[in-house]
Amino acid sequence: MQKFTILPDSISKEAAVATIHKLDSSQPYIAERKIYYPYQFVSYQMKVKALLVKEGALGCTIDMISGRESVIDSKPSFERSVLDEAERLPAVLSKEKAEKKAVQFFQRHASKKYKFLTVPRFSLKESQLFFRPFWVVSSEQNRFIVDAVSGKFHPL
Amino acid sequence: MKTDVIVFVVYLVVLMIIGIWFTRKASKSSEHYLLGNRSIGPAVTAMTMQSSSMSGYMFMGGPALAFQHGWYALWYAIGDAGGAIVNLSVLGKRMRRLSEKLGALSPIEYLEKRYESPMVRVVGSIISIIFILAYVFAQFIAAGKALTQLTGFPYELAVVIGVSVITIYTVAGGYLAVVYTDFIQGIIMVLGVTGIAVLALNHIGLSELNASLAALDPTYLSIWGKDLAYYGQWGVIIGAILIYLIGYMGLPHVVVRHMSMKSTKTVKGAIVWAATWNQLFIFIPYILGLIGIVLLPNLADPEMVIPQLTYQFFPGFLSALLLSAIMAAIMSTSDSLLMQAGTILSRDVYQRFINPNASEKKAILISRLCILAGGLIGIVIAIYEPPTVAALVIFSFGVLGNSFLVPYVASVYSKKANHIGTLCAMIGGAATNILWTLLNLESLTAVHPFLAGLIVSFIGMVIGSRFGKGPSDKIKQLIEEAKGKKALPAKIEKNIAHELSPEANNISEILADPSWSR
Numbered sequence: 001m002q003k004f005t006i007l008p009d010s011i012s013k014e015a016a017v018a019t020i021h022k023l024d025s026s027q028p029y030i031a032e033r034k035i036y037y038p039y040q041f042v043s044y045q046m047k048v049k050a051l052l053v054k055e056g057a058l059g060c061t062i063d064m065i066s067g068r069e070s071v072i073d074s075k076p077s078f079e080r081s082v083l084d085e086a087e088r089l090p091a092v093l094s095k096e097k098a099e100k101k102a103v104q105f106f107q108r109h110a111s112k113k114y115k116f117l118t119v120p121r122f123s124l125k126e127s128q129l130f131f132r133p134f135w136v137v138s139s140e141q142n143r144f145i146v147d148a149v150s151g152k153f154h155p156l
Numbered sequence: 157m158k159t160d161v162i163v164f165v166v167y168l169v170v171l172m173i174i175g176i177w178f179t180r181k182a183s184k185s186s187e188h189y190l191l192g193n194r195s196i197g198p199a200v201t202a203m204t205m206q207s208s209s210m211s212g213y214m215f216m217g218g219p220a221l222a223f224q225h226g227w228y229a230l231w232y233a234i235g236d237a238g239g240a241i242v243n244l245s246v247l248g249k250r251m252r253r254l255s256e257k258l259g260a261l262s263p264i265e266y267l268e269k270r271y272e273s274p275m276v277r278v279v280g281s282i283i284s285i286i287f288i289l290a291y292v293f294a295q296f297i298a299a300g301k302a303l304t305q306l307t308g309f310p311y312e313l314a315v316v317i318g319v320s321v322i323t324i325y326t327v328a329g330g331y332l333a334v335v336y337t338d339f340i341q342g343i344i345m346v347l348g349v350t351g352i353a354v355l356a357l358n359h360i361g362l363s364e365l366n367a368s369l370a371a372l373d374p375t376y377l378s379i380w381g382k383d384l385a386y387y388g389q390w391g392v393i394i395g396a397i398l399i400y401l402i403g404y405m406g407l408p409h410v411v412v413r414h415m416s417m418k419s420t421k422t423v424k425g426a427i428v429w430a431a432t433w434n435q436l437f438i439f440i441p442y443i444l445g446l447i448g449i450v451l452l453p454n455l456a457d458p459e460m461v462i463p464q465l466t467y468q469f470f471p472g473f474l475s476a477l478l479l480s481a482i483m484a485a486i487m488s489t490s491d492s493l494l495m496q497a498g499t500i501l502s503r504d505v506y507q508r509f510i511n512p513n514a515s516e517k518k519a520i521l522i523s524r525l526c527i528l529a530g531g532l533i534g535i536v537i538a539i540y541e542p543p544t545v546a547a548l549v550i551f552s553f554g555v556l557g558n559s560f561l562v563p564y565v566a567s568v569y570s571k572k573a574n575h576i577g578t579l580c581a582m583i584g585g586a587a588t589n590i591l592w593t594l595l596n597l598e599s600l601t602a603v604h605p606f607l608a609g610l611i612v613s614f615i616g617m618v619i620g621s622r623f624g625k626g627p628s629d630k631i632k633q634l635i636e637e638a639k640g641k642k643a644l645p646a647k648i649e650k651n652i653a654h655e656l657s658p659e660a661n662n663i664s665e666i667l668a669d670p671s672w673s674r
Contacts, residue, residue, distance in 0.1 A: 024647065037663070153652065154653055
């Protein structure tokens with residue numbers, strides 16, 4: 001069995017069910033399964049020559065299926081764990097594509113703030129594939145994913 | 157005049173210091189500075205959006221319309237007062253849901269994904285870039301005029317200086333553009349213009365104003381415009397109301413707010429604030445234009461009503477401060493509009509279609525060259541063939557509205573609307589407005605260019621959608637889902653984390669795939 005980098009979950013199966021049940025007590029909910037969703041954590045060192053030279057590290061996560069970028073304030077703490085193939089979604093994007101998307105993402109934000117005559121320079125610091133756990137919670141009528149890290153949910 | 161220049165320079169320096177101070181205070185690291193603003197609440201967002209996006213028009217265009225046409229100009233204000241509410245209720249929620257489901261980040265990318273055609277993106281991008289630049293030209297002209305008033309320099313020299321200052325302001329960069337300085341400018345402008353209105357109305361009340369207008373020319377009071385120029389021309393009146401009432405739904409940079417804000421509550425809050433702000437503020441510049449007819453009978457340039465009234469009612473220092481705020485707001489509007497045009501060009505056109513493997517450096521170089529070219533053309537137009545700020549804003553607003561309104565509305569309400577229909581609607585709408593304006597067909601037909609463009613765009617969508625491939629089953633399904641029929645209990649609906657929408661869509665698809673489900 002292969003080991004993967006994952007985000008440790010802080011929401012148990014029971015807590016995930018309780019999150020939904022608390023808002024809809026009209027029907028019984030169960031946690032069907034746990035699914036691990038692929039992301040790439042990418043961090044760059046950025047240098048900008050603006051009025052004063054600015055330097056700093058920027059980090060984001062790239063959704064490895066739909067390519068959406070999200071800013072993160074600090075590097076998540078990961079752990080290594082064995083994942084079964086049946087509980088992990090396959091990544092669609094390549095590592096290189098994800099890193100390129102991250103630079104473009106930072107560039108867009110940088111150009112908005114630093115204006116068009118300064119070009120920030122980016123050098124790759126860290127790039128790592130990781131998986132985020134989601135609970136699939138369902139009743140006879142409804143089905144949800146519950147983020148096993150934050151407890152946020154969305155209907156399927 | 158010398159004192160005014162000093163006030164202006166000091167104002168800019170103070171603004172810069174405030175910008176640097178807030179930046180340093182708010183963030184010790186670049187990432188907070190770059191990616192900040194996430195904690196900005198709806199009130200500040202609304203104030204920033206409204207005050208800086210409309211600066212040139214609000215201070216010069218609107219009052220000039222009222223100065224020239226009398227109470228007729230208020231038709232534009234009436235439409236504008238309801239614009240944000242109409243925009244939210246017709247398009248807001250459905251478009252937010254659909255853009256989430258499509259995973260679209262920019263308004264042009266949204267159109268490409270909804271209509272399943274890269275061509276839609278190309279045409280949409282080109283129209284956006286050209287008419288966003290036209291907006292910038294209006295700001296350049298406004299900057300030139302405001303600076304003429306401040307410094308006493310000839311207009312041509314003032315334009316060159318104004319645009320140069322804008323460039324320096326832009327290069328000096330991010331510090332000045334932080335939202336807090338925009339917010340401060342917004343406050344100064346609102347207080348300033350409200351102050352002028354209070355003093356002016358104290359000087360001449362509304363009844364007295366109407367009596368004076370009637371004495372000068374009774375047709376100033378007519379709903380048909382001075383000299384009854386638009387008598388019986390409902391096509392012009394309806395167009396004047398509709399342009400700002402529904403036109404916002406066709407502005408990519410306004411529509412994007414529905415899509416990109418992180419919290420739906422912020423979107424709603426911001427729009428409620430913006431709508432309230434509009435009720436309070438949108439009529440004042442027009443009323444000042446009317447007051448200008450009585451108090452400034454010899455005014456040569458109608459767009460100078462507010463700057464002139466400022467000098468009339470405020471002592472030298474305060475008037476210089478107010479004009480500096482106007483000028484600074486015009487500058488920050490210009491540089492963000494220039495940035496917008498540059499981003500669309502580099503991201504939606506160059507990197508997407510011309511050179512997908514281009515390095516970021518090259519893409520930025522291309523966008524800079526485009527911005528520079530746009531700026532230079534802007535200077536030439538502002539100096540040699542300056543249209544009025546109002547004419548340019550109404551024209552570019554109208555063309556953008558005519559190009560995109562029907563495609564955006566149809567994208568969430570019609571399962572038949574396809575890419576051919578959208579291309580016909582965009583090109584037909586834009587071309588009609590341009591021709592109608594350039595050939596002055598309004599006076600021949602008694603129909604406002606915006607109304608004409610809207611009708612052609614609508615017809616283009618209906619007829620065009622009969623040709624070519626219809627929307628795929630997936631898109632039809634998403635449109636149905638975007639209607640937002642509440643299948644879930646209200647408490648659950650309220651707490652859904654919309655940012656998980658892409659993950660939910662992908663997990664749904666994979667769980668439904670029999671080859672994966674084990």
